[in-house]
Amino acid sequence: MDTTTSITSPQTLERAAWTAELRAMMALGWPLILTNVAQNALMTTDVILMGWLGSGALAAGALGTNLYFAFLIFGIGLVSATSPLIAEELGRKRHSVREVRRTVRQGFWAAITVAVPIWIVAWNGEALLLAMGQEPLLAHEAGEYMRALQWSLLPFLFYLVLRSFLSALERPGWALVIGLLAVPVNLAAAYCLMFGTFGLPEFGLVGAGYGTVISSTFMFVALAGVISYDRQLRRYHLFGRFWRPDWPRYATLWRIGVPIGLTLAFEVTIFNAAALFM
Numbered sequence: 001m002d003t004t005t006s007i008t009s010p011q012t013l014e015r016a017a018w019t020a021e022l023r024a025m026m027a028l029g030w031p032l033i034l035t036n037v038a039q040n041a042l043m044t045t046d047v048i049l050m051g052w053l054g055s056g057a058l059a060a061g062a063l064g065t066n067l068y069f070a071f072l073i074f075g076i077g078l079v080s081a082t083s084p085l086i087a088e089e090l091g092r093k094r095h096s097v098r099e100v101r102r103t104v105r106q107g108f109w110a111a112i113t114v115a116v117p118i119w120i121v122a123w124n125g126e127a128l129l130l131a132m133g134q135e136p137l138l139a140h141e142a143g144e145y146m147r148a149l150q151w152s153l154l155p156f157l158f159y160l161v162l163r164s165f166l167s168a169l170e171r172p173g174w175a176l177v178i179g180l181l182a183v184p185v186n187l188a189a190a191y192c193l194m195f196g197t198f199g200l201p202e203f204g205l206v207g208a209g210y211g212t213v214i215s216s217t218f219m220f221v222a223l224a225g226v227i228s229y230d231r232q233l234r235r236y237h238l239f240g241r242f243w244r245p246d247w248p249r250y251a252t253l254w255r256i257g258v259p260i261g262l263t264l265a266f267e268v269t270i271f272n273a274a275a276l277f278m
Contacts, residue, residue, distance in 0.1 A: 041183045042182060042183060042186045042212070042215060043065070045183065045186055045187045045190065046061070046065075046186070046190060046208045046211070046212065047061070047062075049187075049190050049191060049194055049208060050062075050205065050208060052195075053194065053204060053205060056137075056138070056141070057141065057204065057205045059138055060138045060141035060142040060145060060205060061142070061145060061205055061208065062275060063129055063134060063138055063139070063142040063275075063276065064125060064141075064142035064143070064145040064146045064149065065149075066272040066275045066276055067125055067128060067129065067142070067146065067272070067276070068122055068125070068146050068149055068150065069268065069272060070265065070268065070269050070272045071118045071121055071122070071265075072118065072153060072156075073261070073264045073265050073268045074114070074118075074261040074262065074264065074265040075111065075114045075115065075118060075153065075157050075261065076157070076160060076261070076264065077257060077260035077261030077262070077263065077264040077265065078110055078111075078114055078253075078254070078257035078258065078260065078261040079107050079110055079111050079114075079157050079160050079161050079164070079257065080160065080164060080257065080260055081107075081110075081253050081254075081256040081257030081260060082103055082104060082106075082107035082161050082164040082165065082253065083164035083165075083167055083168050084256065085103045085249075085252065085253060085256070086100050086103050086104070086164065086165060086168035086169075087168045089103060090168060090169070097235060097236055097237075100165070100168075100236055101236050101237060101238055101240070102246045102249055103249060103253070104161060104162075104165050104236075104238050105238070105241075105242060105244070105246070106246055106249045106250045106253050107161035107164070107253065108158060108161055108242070109245070109250060110250065110253050110254065110257065111154060111157035111158055111160075111161060112154065114157070115153050115154045115157065118150070118153055119150050119153070122146045122147065122149070122150035122153075123146075123147055123150065124143075125142060125143040125146035125147070126139050126140055126142065126143025126144075126146075127143075129142055129143065132276060134276075141205055144205070144206055145205045145206055145208065145209050146209070147206075147209075148203075148206045148207075148208075148209025148210050148213065149208075149209035149212055149213070150209075151209075151213045152209070152212040152213040152215075152216040152217075153216075155213075155216040155217045155219070155220040155221075156216040156219070156220070158220045158224075159216065159219040159220040159223055162175075162220070162223045162224060162227060162238075163175040163223070165227075165236075165238070166223075166227075166233075169233075171233075174223060174226045174230075175223060178218075178219050178222045178223050178226070179219065181218075181222070182215045182216075182218055182219045183215075185214065185215045185218050186211050186212065186214070186215035187211075189210070189211035189214040189215060190207060190208045190210075190211025190212070191211075192207075193206075193207030193208075193210045193211055194207035194208055194211070195207075224238075224239070
């Protein structure tokens, strides 16, 4: 027996395992990173367009966005719990279909549940900003902006649920492609609705909110379309029997998602509070 081979073989196998794990992590991670960059680009384009409206619109938009995002981030953390739950099911049974579908469905249910109170808060954004001592005119404009922006919440959370589904299946590419396409969609929609081009009404700052609604809806519908037509993905029938509850799974999703959402909310609220103070 070759003593050198017997000693080095386990080391070589371990090194190969670590290399394979690193490659798999990078293959999964870089599309997710770029997808988050694309989502931040949506907000950046809105800020640029708000600046074109003037300093007052930019200030009101900043107030509305910071107040809205403080609540939105909790919803993002909540629905992100679908990813580990799906991964757990796939780890238990690689070709699990029914369990994955049920988890995605309850992710949608959780998104609807959390959207309702956030809608109520956003609808009363002007009153909240006035209670914080903000200038009445800016609070009014920010409140009107939030009343348009709030309708982007549900399709965006639905998109995140589907993105979690694809990530758990190690297929994040489509979420990245659609996220990148959403940037010009958002830019075009917001510009046209803010400044009234191509015969559309001029909504001003509120148009930025409507543009976000359009781009968020585009992301969800496009990703749902890909999943419905992809041969390997459509076998999950994610949108079938949407009305059927799975209360234990729904409770588990909240048990995992609430700590994630609260952690994100506390971290982000620090920066939101700084913006409101300024």
